[in-house]
Amino acid sequence: MMSFFVCFSVLLLTPPGFAAAGSGVVSEPDVQWVGEARIAGTVRDLSGEELVLENGEAVNRVGGFSALDYSGKDNLYAAMADRGPDDGAVSYPCRVQMLEIQIDPKAETKVSTKLVRTVPFTDATGRPLTGKSIYLEPTDKLGHRFDPEGFRFAPDGSYFVSDEYGPEIIRFDPNGKEVQRYCVPKYFRVTVPSGDRVEENVKNKVGRASNRGLECIAISHDGKHLIALMQGPLLQDSTVDETGKAIGTFCRLIRLPIDGGAIEEYVYPLDSSSNGNSEILTVDANRFLVIERDSVPGEPSGYRRIVLCDLSSATNIASMETLPKNLQESTVRPVSKSTFIDLLDPKWGLKGADMPEKIEGLTFGPMLDGNRRSLLMSIDNDFESAADSRIWVFSVKF
Secondary structure (H helix, E strand, O other): OOOOOOOOOOOOOOOOOOOOOOOOOOOOOOOEEEEEEEEEEOOOOOOOOOOOOOOOEEEOOOEEEEEEEOOOOOOEEEEEEOOOHHHHHHOOOEEEEEEEEOOOOOOOOOOOEEEEEEEEEEOOOOOOOOOOOOOOOOOOOOOOOOOOEEEOOOOOOOOEEOOOOOOOOEEEEEOOOOEEEOOOHHHHHHOOOOOOOOHHHOOOOOOOOOOOEEEEEEEOOOOEEEEEOOOOHHHHHOEOOOOOOOOOEEEEEEEEOOEEEEEEEEEEEEOOOOOEEEEEEOOOOOOOEEEEEOOOOOOOOOEEEEEEEOOOOOOOOOOOOOOOOOHOOOOOOEEEEEEEEEEEOOOOOOOOOOOOOOOOEEEEEEEEEEOEEEEEEEOOOOOOOOOEEEEEEEEEEE
16 A cells, blocks of 8 residues: 655635534525536547447446536536446446536526546556456456545545445545555455345345445545445345345444544434435535435436535444444434435426436535535436436525
8 A cells, every 4th residue: 555645734615605513503505506517428538548348338438427526726527437337347447537617607508518638547556447346356457346436636636536346435646546545444344245246245244235335425624534425324234135135224424534543433314225325525514415315217206315414413433333223222323414405396397207317426616606606416327328417506505
């Protein structure tokens, strides 16, 4: 493992217009719709690659946006793809697309995008990190399997990325080369990894459920911690049914010191065992926005929310390998939750046949007029050529 040290300045990430935790100010969220941008599923990236994957699809197709983050300058954003087409079945070299996103609520085209750079991910030796689920160990030419799900810019321009396979957090330099790994507690990891999702769940009693790993990542308000949230409960906090599906509602949220120190853990309760978490975003010292959703697209969609969660009264459960069976009767207090945006509310005009399955990325963007902050979401099109990647933009003020 390579060491990587950087001097962090204190980051005041509380968006203007947001009341800081402990301020005593309580108000309903003030949210407005701004607009949407779409990127066709046939668009090619700037990698220059002309390879074809095992399923016959081009490797350089833009899409699969599992994360979105604003760099803080020049309208530059990172839209990061996950492990590639067909859910881990192909040898997709993982990458992140750098976009310029222009937002002007007063213009006819309120949101527009431009692809400016494609950055491939490599391990510390320069081997490509690849999404195929069977690549459990590095080879001479390839790094280990990699399922990037959460992405955040560090102040120095490097990247923090959460790997759902690990689960772990990896730091990359601005050119996408690995420089450091941050390990989560050992009881988050399975002891028998497998390229088969059902086998992985059935053969393990402890660790992350297959494809329900470290989906969400944020940088804390003071810039000193990584905040990571699991998509679903750990196996030991779930019931695994005969199909290998892990069923439960209590997810783990980690606060991990960037420069070393004790890890904190908290319980984030899903509103339904059918839900999962897609992203987390820092509001202030103890409050975070979370994308919590079901996986049903179109008209039948039943849950699509941006949730405001608060850690200030939650119990630190660090080193608690297994949660109490009846959490409500224990001394463990989960994070508190409230609805920030219900994306199925008819007032947004998003509910219906065109509601996508995977609302994945979440970031604050630049300030807008009237002391309002832009809030952007990205839609994962699963690399389907007939489906657009979409960027939704709201403006918010507390």
